[in-house]
Each structure stands twice: as structure tokens, then as C-alpha cells.
Amino acid sequence: MAQKLRLAIQKSGRLHDDSMKLLKECGIDISNGVNKLKADANNFPMEVFFLRDDDIPQYVEDGVADIGFVGENVVYEKNKKVTVAEKLGFGKCRLSIAVRKEETYTGAAYLAGKKIATSYPVLVQQFLNQHNISAEIHEISGSVEIAPGIGLADAICDLVSSGSTLFMNGLKETESILQSQAVIIKNSDLTTEQESILSKLLFRIQSVKKAKNNKYILLNAPNHNLQKIVSLLPGMKSPTVLPLAEEGWSSVHSVLNENEFWDIIEQLKDAGAQGILVIPIEKMIL
Ligand code: ATP
Numbered sequence: 001m002a003q004k005l006r007l008a009i010q011k012s013g014r015l016h017d018d019s020m021k022l023l024k025e026c027g028i029d030i031s032n033g034v035n036k037l038k039a040d041a042n043n044f045p046m047e048v049f050f051l052r053d054d055d056i057p058q059y060v061e062d063g064v065a066d067i068g069f070v071g072e073n074v075v076y077e078k079n080k081k082v083t084v085a086e087k088l089g090f091g092k093c094r095l096s097i098a099v100r101k102e103e104t105y106t107g108a109a110y111l112a113g114k115k116i117a118t119s120y121p122v123l124v125q126q127f128l129n130q131h132n133i134s135a136e137i138h139e140i141s142g143s144v145e146i147a148p149g150i151g152l153a154d155a156i157c158d159l160v161s162s163g164s165t166l167f168m169n170g171l172k173e174t175e176s177i178l179q180s181q182a183v184i185i186k187n188s189d190l191t192t193e194q195e196s197i198l199s200k201l202l203f204r205i206q207s208v209k210k211a212k213n214n215k216y217i218l219l220n221a222p223n224h225n226l227q228k229i230v231s232l233l234p235g236m237k238s239p240t241v242l243p244l245a246e247e248g249w250s251s252v253h254s255v256l257n258e259n260e261f262w263d264i265i266e267q268l269k270d271a272g273a274q275g276i277l278v279i280p281i282e283k284m285i286l
Pocket residue numbers: 010011012013014015051052053054070071072073074091092093159160161162180181182
């Protein structure tokens with residue numbers, strides 16, 4: 001029987017929906033319920049396991065699952081023998097030190113001799129070691145942000161995205177010790193067949209990621225300024241130029257990266273471009 005690649009994703013929580021969405025965007029159809037422990041893909045040699053995120057590195061190291069989607073924060077905290085194969089571009093957050101907002105944080109040295117509450121003892125200890133500081137780490141599994149308020153700790157180290165949870169608890173973020181996003185981890189002993197399924201999956205993921213960072217742009221250009229307008233546009237090879245029914249005008253099609261997008265749009269308008277349409281791209285194969 002042909003082999004399948006077993007993928008572990010979070011059963012429920014912050015990474016679940018984006019993980020399912022990514023699989024869908026990769027054209028992988030997982031129909032049977034998320035309420036089960038596992039589900040089969042209908043059109044790709046893959047089986048999906050739904051687990052707690054903390055358990056995913058261990059399952060992948062043990063080979064119970066072949067690959068997993070999980071936050072870098074969990075990968076580096078658990079420190080299992082797994083390889084990061086690709087960043088996934090979602091689940092972005094940072095692991096940060098925070099203290100009561102009235103405190104003056106003078107840098108890592110502030111933490112010397114203090115009590116730090118965290119669910120990430122390994123990463124916090126690494127940070128302290130890097131700065132040659134000794135402090136007491138108090139490991140707690142949830143609601144870390146209330147620790148200073150109830151006198152359990154002087155500082156915390158926790159995941160932050162907007163910072164509103166810290167603010168609501170009278171804390172301020174002082175230092176990030178890790179930038180994190182969801183990644184694919186893989187077991188170190190995949191068979192040749194599993195490696196080849198993984199390559200197919202990675203190829204699809206890369207196409208989806210590239211497409212998200214790019215937009216398809218269509219515009220009308222006056223022919224007297226066509227050269228100028230075309231030179232502003234990168235395109236995959238070069239922009240497509242088609243004559244419009246109206247004399248003296250052309251339609252120009254191209255692909256623009258999100259980072260340079262607004263900048264180029266401004267310049268296109270200044271060069272006389274009109275009727276600019278910007279369209280999302282679903283997949284991008286280079
Ligand atoms: P589980 O029940 O699977 O153990 P959990 O409660 O540990 O879930 P979630 O809160 O769902 O975990 O977070 C899962 C992951 O989402 C985190 O490990 C992190 O990688 C990512 N994440 C992104 N933004 C945030 C944030 N603001 N706070 C916490 N985690 C975040």
C-alpha cells in the first residue's frame with residue numbers, strides 16, 4: 001500500500017483554523033470531522049492528527065506523526081530532535097518579558113535575583129544564561145499575566161501579539177526574547193516516499209505564500225507614457241501590454257509585491273496610469 005504522510009496540527013486554539021485554511025489553499029481536502037483524533041485527506045496521500053500543540057514536537061520526534069504545524073516558541077521550548085522545514089507565515093507572536101508598568105526596566109540586568117513567572121522555562125533560562133544573570137524561574141502553565149498582580153512574581157515572560165492582555169493586567173512589555181510564527185517540523189527519518197510527499201506539500205505551500213505576498217495589477221496606460229509605466233512594473237518575466245479598443249491607450253498587466261505596492265501605485269498614477277485594478281492571486285508557480 002502506498003505510504004501516507006502523517007501531519008499533526010493543533011486540535012483547537014490559535015493555530016487550528018489557519019492550519020486547516022493552509023491545507024485547503026494547498027488543495028488538500030480534509031472532509032471527515034475535526035472532532036475525531038484523525039482524518040484522511042481525500043485527494044492527497046496524507047492523514048491529519050489533531051493534537052495539543054505542546055505534544056506535537058514529541059509526536060514528530062517519535063515518528064508517531066511525520067510532520068507537524070506548530071509555533072516556533074513550542075519547537076524551541078521543547079527542544080526535541082526535529083527539523084524545521086518551512087515557516088508558515090501565520091501564528092505570529094513574540095515571547096516577551098513584562099514587568100509592572102510603574103517599574104523602571106533597565107535591561108536584562110533588572111531581572112537579576114528576581115522571580116519570573118513563565119510557561120517557557122527553557123527559553124527564559126537560555127535568555128538569562130546569555131546575559132549571565134541568575135534569577136528564579138517560576139513555571140506556571142496558564143494565566144501567567146496575573147502573577148505579578150498576586151505577588152507571585154516580579155516579572156513574567158509570555159507570548160504577546162497586540163499587548164492588550166499585558167496592558168489590562170497593569171504590565172508593560174520590556175524585551176522580546178523570541179519572534180515566533182508557525183512552522184513545519186519534520187521527523188529526521190522519513191522514508192524516500194514520505195520525503196517526496198513532503199516536497200510536494202512544501203511546493204504547494206510556497207506557491208500559496210508567494211501568491212499572498214503578491215497582487216495582480218491591471219491598468220490603462222496612455223501610449224505616450226507606456227515606456228515609463230512599463231519600466232515601473234516588475235512582472236514575473238515582464239509586464240503584458242495589450243492595445244485597448246480606444247486609440248492611443250494600452251492595457252498593462254503585471255504582478256506586484258506587497259512591500260513595494262503603494263510606492264509603485266503612486267508612481268504609476270503620476271505617470272498617467274488610469275483605471276488601476278488590483279486583484280488577489282490564489283497560487284503563484286514560478
Ligand atoms: P493547546 O490546547 O493546543 O495546548 P494552547 O492554549 O497552548 O493550546 P494557543 O493559545 O491556542 O495554545 O496558542 C497556540 C500557539 O499560537 C502559540 O504556541 C503561539 O505559537 C501562537 N500564538 C500566536 N499569537 C499568540 C498570542 N497572542 N498568544 C499566545 N499564542 C499565540
